[in-house]
Amino acid sequence: MAGAIHRGAGTHDAIGEMPERLVSAVGHAGVFEDLLPVALWVTDADGRLVQWSLAAQDLLGHTPEEMLGRLADHVLVPERNRELADRLSRRVRAGAAVVARLPVRHRDGGVIEMEMWICPITDGLGRTGVLAIAAETSAVEGMRDALAALEGLFSQSPIGLAMLGADLRFLRVNEALARMDGVPVAEHIGRRVTELAPGTDALESVMRQVLDRGEAVVDFRHTGPERAEPEQRRTWSCSYAPLLGTAGQRVGVIASLIDVTEEQRAHLEVERARRRLALLAEAGTQMGSxxxxxxxxxxxxxxxxxxxxxxxxxxxxxxxxxxxxxxxxxxxxxxxxxxxxxxxxxxxxxxxxxxxxxxxxxxxxxxxxxxxxxxxxxxxxxxxxxxxxxxxxxxxxxxxxxxxxxxxxxxxxxxxxxxxxxxxxxxxxxxxxxxxxxxxxxxxxxxxxxxxxxxxxxxxDAALTLQRSLMNPSLPAVSGLELTGRYLPAGDHEVGGDWFDAIALSGGRTALVIGDVMGHGIHAAAVMGQLRTTVRTLARRDTAPDQVLRALDAAVADLGDNEMATCLYAVHDPGTGHCLIARAGHPPPMVADERGTVAFLDGPPGPPLGVGGQDCEVQRLLLPPGSLLVTYTDGLIETRGTDLDQGMRRLARALRHPGHPLEQICDELLAHVMPETADDDVAVLLARALPR
Known part of the structure; x- marks a missing residue:
C-alpha cells in the first residue's frame, strides 16, 4: 500500500526523498472523493506533519499552511485520547498497520469520529513515519449501508436495474434486466444499449437528456420485439435518473425497467373498448339520419x-x-x-x-x-x-x-x-x-x-303514385279567370296531403278549392283523395261553400279521431265579379289589384275539418278585372322559428309585379317566400280575373 501511494497527487517529490522545505498539500482524491471523502496526512518520525491533503482540509477545516511542520498529536488528537494515539503510533513505527476508529479534532474545536487506516512510511531521512488515511465514520457507515442496499437491490429486485457511465455504457446490470433483454449480465458491461438492442435510439436519447439536464424521466414507454421471439412484442416502462457524485456532478445514469406488457395490453383493450362504445354511440346518431x-x-x-x-x-x-x-x-x-x-x-x-x-x-x-x-x-x-x-x-x-x-x-x-x-x-x-x-x-x-x-x-313511391292519380295537376280553362297552381312536397322524400282544384260550375261559375290534410305519406295522400272526390261531388250539386265545408267536416270525422284538415272553398261568378269564400281553419287568401295594392281577407278562419261543430262564415269578395286572388297552404308562410303573421308579411312583399304573366308570378312567389328547408308541403293556387 505504501508503494502504491508513494507519490501523492500534487507533490513534486517522493515522501521518501524529503525536500529541504516542507511539501505542499496533496490534492483531492479523484474518484475516492466522488464516492467517499477521504483525508490523507503524513508525519515524519518526530510526529510532525509533512503532508496534508486538500480532502483533509475539507473534512477537518485546517489548511495545509496551518498544519505542515506541526505535531499531529497536539493539533488533531483530543487530550483524553493522547495515550491511545501514542500507543498506536509506536505500533506503526514498529512496522504494523493499524485500523481503528478514533476521534479527531476539527479546526472549530469540535470532534469528528473517523475510520482510520494507519501504516508505516519512510520519511526523507530514512526513518519510519506514519501515513494516515481517514474518513468520517458516519460517511463510511452510510456508504456501507448504501452499498449493502444497492447490492441487495441489484441481486434481489424483480425490476431491471442498470448503472451507466457518462458515456452511456453499462457499468452494472442485474439479472432481472438481463432476462428482460435476453443478454447475459457480462455481455452488457462496457457496451451501449443500442449495441445490444437495435432500434433503441429513443432510449439512448432519453438517457442523454437526463445527463444533460440533470432531470429524471419517469415511465417512458418503449415497445420492441422479444429477442427470443421477434414476432412477439413487449412493452417496458423505463425510468432514468442522473447518477451524482458527492460534489453534485452528473457522472452517469441509473436506469430501472419494468415489463408492463400485460398492463399495456389491458390498457389498450380498455381504450379499444371505450372507442368501440363511442363509435357505437356515434353510429346511432350518424346512421339513419x-x-x-x-x-x-x-x-x-x-x-x-x-x-x-x-x-x-x-x-x-x-x-x-x-x-x-x-x-x-x-x-x-x-x-x-x-x-x-x-x-x-x-x-x-x-x-x-x-x-x-x-x-x-x-x-x-x-x-x-x-x-x-x-x-x-x-x-x-x-x-x-x-x-x-x-x-x-x-x-x-x-x-x-x-x-x-x-x-x-x-x-x-x-x-x-x-x-x-x-x-x-x-x-x-x-x-x-x-x-x-x-x-x-x-x-x-x-x-x-x-x-x-x-x-x-x-x-x-306509392304515395306519389296515389297522389298523381287523385290530383290532376292540370287546371281547366274556365270563364272569367286565368288559373295556375303548384304543389311542392316538403322534400325529395316527403309526400303529404296538400291539394288544390278548380271545378267548372253551371252559369260559367268556377269553384276554387285548396286544402291541407295533416300528416305525410300514403295515408295523408289517401285522405286527400277522398276529400277531393267529396268536394267535386258536392260542387257539381251546386252546394253552397259553407255547406261544402260542413260535409267535409263530417267526412273527416268519420275517418277517425286523429284526422284533421284545413280547406278553403270559393265560388267565382264572372258575371258579377264576386267571389264567395268559406274557410275551415285555413290561412286567409291574399288579394292584389292591378296597381299592386295587397290585402288579406279579414274574418275568422273557422275551425279545422274534423273537430266538429262546423259553422263557417261565408264572405263576399269583389275581384275587379286584373285583380289577383292568391290562395295557399300554411307550409308557404309558416316555418319553425317564424309565426303566421311574419310569413304573411313576407308573402305580401314578394308580390311585386301583379301584372306579370301568372306562371311567372307563381314562380316569383315561391322563390321569395319558400324557406330554404321546408318543414311542410306547399300548395299554391292563383286566379286572375279577366275583363268582363
Whole structure:
C-alpha cells in the first residue's frame, strides 16, 4: 500500500526523498472523493506533519499552511485520547498497520469520529513515519449501508436495474434486466444499449437528456420485439435518473425497467373498448339520419372508414330494393351504393358507386348472402367476385395491398338486402375478434336503417303514385279567370296531403278549392283523395261553400279521431265579379289589384275539418278585372322559428309585379317566400280575373 501511494497527487517529490522545505498539500482524491471523502496526512518520525491533503482540509477545516511542520498529536488528537494515539503510533513505527476508529479534532474545536487506516512510511531521512488515511465514520457507515442496499437491490429486485457511465455504457446490470433483454449480465458491461438492442435510439436519447439536464424521466414507454421471439412484442416502462457524485456532478445514469406488457395490453383493450362504445354511440346518431337509401349507405361507410377499416363497400341486391315489377329480372345482381377507400393506390375506376355485378354462382359471396352470416375473406375468395374490364388490375392491387377482409351480409327483418365488404391494408394489424364483432354490429344496425329507407322509399313511391292519380295537376280553362297552381312536397322524400282544384260550375261559375290534410305519406295522400272526390261531388250539386265545408267536416270525422284538415272553398261568378269564400281553419287568401295594392281577407278562419261543430262564415269578395286572388297552404308562410303573421308579411312583399304573366308570378312567389328547408308541403293556387 505504501508503494502504491508513494507519490501523492500534487507533490513534486517522493515522501521518501524529503525536500529541504516542507511539501505542499496533496490534492483531492479523484474518484475516492466522488464516492467517499477521504483525508490523507503524513508525519515524519518526530510526529510532525509533512503532508496534508486538500480532502483533509475539507473534512477537518485546517489548511495545509496551518498544519505542515506541526505535531499531529497536539493539533488533531483530543487530550483524553493522547495515550491511545501514542500507543498506536509506536505500533506503526514498529512496522504494523493499524485500523481503528478514533476521534479527531476539527479546526472549530469540535470532534469528528473517523475510520482510520494507519501504516508505516519512510520519511526523507530514512526513518519510519506514519501515513494516515481517514474518513468520517458516519460517511463510511452510510456508504456501507448504501452499498449493502444497492447490492441487495441489484441481486434481489424483480425490476431491471442498470448503472451507466457518462458515456452511456453499462457499468452494472442485474439479472432481472438481463432476462428482460435476453443478454447475459457480462455481455452488457462496457457496451451501449443500442449495441445490444437495435432500434433503441429513443432510449439512448432519453438517457442523454437526463445527463444533460440533470432531470429524471419517469415511465417512458418503449415497445420492441422479444429477442427470443421477434414476432412477439413487449412493452417496458423505463425510468432514468442522473447518477451524482458527492460534489453534485452528473457522472452517469441509473436506469430501472419494468415489463408492463400485460398492463399495456389491458390498457389498450380498455381504450379499444371505450372507442368501440363511442363509435357505437356515434353510429346511432350518424346512421339513419335520413330515409334516403343512398345517403344511408354513405353514412355506413363514413362510420366504418377510417377508424375500423381502410375501405368499406356497400353493395345492395337489386331484387331487394328494385320495384316489384323489375325484381325478378335482377336476381343475383348487386349494385354498389356507397364506397370509401383511404388507400390512394386503389383503382377507383373499378370501384365506382353505381356499378353492378352479377354474384358468381357457388362463390363465397353467394354463400354469405344465402346463409346471412358474415365471413372473413381471403384473396382466393375475393378474386372470383371481380369480373369485367380492369379486374386483373384490381386483383393485383388486392394481392399487393390488402391484409385482411370481411364480408358481412345486410340482414333486416329476415331479408338479405346486400352485403358490406370491409378491408384493411397490410400496413395495419388484421381484424381481431373485437373488431369483427363491432363491424358486424354496425352493419346489423345499418341494415335496419337501409331497410327503413327502402320501405319508406316504396311507401313514398306509392304515395306519389296515389297522389298523381287523385290530383290532376292540370287546371281547366274556365270563364272569367286565368288559373295556375303548384304543389311542392316538403322534400325529395316527403309526400303529404296538400291539394288544390278548380271545378267548372253551371252559369260559367268556377269553384276554387285548396286544402291541407295533416300528416305525410300514403295515408295523408289517401285522405286527400277522398276529400277531393267529396268536394267535386258536392260542387257539381251546386252546394253552397259553407255547406261544402260542413260535409267535409263530417267526412273527416268519420275517418277517425286523429284526422284533421284545413280547406278553403270559393265560388267565382264572372258575371258579377264576386267571389264567395268559406274557410275551415285555413290561412286567409291574399288579394292584389292591378296597381299592386295587397290585402288579406279579414274574418275568422273557422275551425279545422274534423273537430266538429262546423259553422263557417261565408264572405263576399269583389275581384275587379286584373285583380289577383292568391290562395295557399300554411307550409308557404309558416316555418319553425317564424309565426303566421311574419310569413304573411313576407308573402305580401314578394308580390311585386301583379301584372306579370301568372306562371311567372307563381314562380316569383315561391322563390321569395319558400324557406330554404321546408318543414311542410306547399300548395299554391292563383286566379286572375279577366275583363268582363
Amino acid at each position: 335520413t330515409l334516403d337509401l343512398t345517403q344511408t349507405a354513405q353514412e355506413v361507410v363514413r362510420v366504418l372508414v377510417p377508424r375500423l377499416a381502410d375501405s368499406a363497400d356497400v353493395q345492395l341486391l337489386e331484387e331487394a330494393v328494385a320495384p316489384d315489377e323489375t325484381a325478378a329480372s335482377a336476381h343475383g345482381v348487386v349494385r354498389r351504393a356507397a364506397a370509401a377507400f383511404t388507400d390512394p393506390a386503389a383503382p377507383a375506376d373499378h370501384l365506382a358507386v353505381g356499378m353492378t355485378m352479377q354474384v358468381p354462382p357457388g362463390s363465397v359471396y353467394e354463400q354469405v348472402i344465402g346463409a346471412g352470416r358474415p365471413m372473413n375473406l381471403y384473396l382466393s375468395d375475393i378474386g372470383p367476385l371481380i369480373p369485367g374490364p380492369g379486374a386483373d388490375r384490381l386483383r393485383e392491387y388486392l394481392r399487393a395491398r390488402v391484409g385482411s377482409a370481411r364480408l358481412v351480409p345486410l340482414v333486416a327483418r329476415g331479408t338479405v338486402l346486400g352485403a358490406v365488404v370491409v378491408t384493411r391494408t397490410r400496413d395495419r394489424e388484421p381484424f381481431g375478434d373485437q373488431d369483427t364483432l363491432l363491424i358486424d354490429e354496425l352493419v346489423a344496425r345499418a341494415a335496419l336503417n337501409i331497410d327503413n329507407a327502402r320501405m319508406y322509399s316504396r311507401e313514398r
